[in-house]
Amino acid sequence: MNRSMAAVTAAAALLLTGCSSNDHATLSGSAASSTSVADPTTTARSVTTTSVRLAPSTDGFTTGRRTVSGSLENGSTWRFTVPQIDGGDSTVRHAFNNAMNDDARALTGPAAAAKITIDDADLGEADHPRAVKATSTLSGVIIVMPYAAGAAHPTVEVDTVVVDAGSGAVLGLDSILADPAAGRQQLATLAVGADTSGRLAGSTVSAAELNQWIALDDGLHLYVPVPHVLGDYVPVTLPWSSVMELMNPTGRVLFGP
Structure with a gap:
């Protein structure tokens, strides 16, 4: 359970727990090999070549969505949008859709213990549920905007998934940063300037x-948590x-020029 849902359920005076996690697949690195190349003027010489992993392509994939809805005897109800992917490689497609569906289940899990309503929300015209x-x-x-009965107000909740289109690896922010601790601090500073x-x-x-966060062609799109009075989240885009300079080799391959 993340920050916003914890606040909602605490306001309902019930102790609820829930969590979801995505396993991050390890992307293959470079492999070096030595090859003998004939030199027409001298003897054969040894040349070292490196196999470089090329950026994957999203050709063949299309974006979609589905609506999840339900209700329980305790009065809990939900109806919200879950992004989905169609077409393309089946392994990658299933990795994306399964991760999104896991997030949706985590959001509705606490509804069994307290009366909660969950509806779609947005963070402005450009930031709505989407793939x-x-x-x-x-x-x-x-x-989404969950509301627990008895809480002072509803809050906005954001959950994201990013998948490597070549391997199907689900990418957490730390999995693309060379130094996650230092990189996060720098991203926080950049986010303030980009807001x-x-x-x-x-x-x-x-x-x-x-x-x-999500990956746009324009840049790294962060959802920065803030107090409810400021809107719960502030979306900012940081150009790649x-x-x-904060990226590790995986990040450079996926998002570099």
Whole structure:
């Protein structure tokens, strides 16, 4: 269970727990080999070549969505959008859809112990529940507004999935950063500077809470958690050129020029 849902269920005065996790597949690295090449003027010489992993392609995939809805005898109800992917490689497609479905189940899990309603929400016209097909990755974002009976107000909840279009590996933010701790701190600083709404200027951005993100062709799109009075999340996009120095080889392959 993440920050927003914990706040909702606490307000309902019930102790609820729930969590979901995605296993991050290990991407293969480079392999070096030595090859003898004939030199027409001298004897044969040894040349070392390196096999470089090329960025995968999202050709053949299409973005879609499904609506999940349900109700329980305790009065809990939910109806919200879950991004899905169609077409393309079946392993990659299933990895994406399964991860998104796991997030949806985690959101509805606490409804069994308390009366909760969950509906679609957005963070502005451009930020709504959707799947995103970028050049080398597939991303999805669920944005909902859960409300627990007796709570002072509903809150916005964001859950995201990013998948390598070649391997099907689900990518957490730390899996693309060369130094996750230092990289997160730098992303927090960059997010404040990139926020056009001004809401992050007076807030302390927690690097540890920068967990929800999607990959756009334009850049790394972060959902920065903030207090409810500021909107729960502030979406910001950091151009890939501004964060490329923070990337490890996986990040550079997937998002580099």
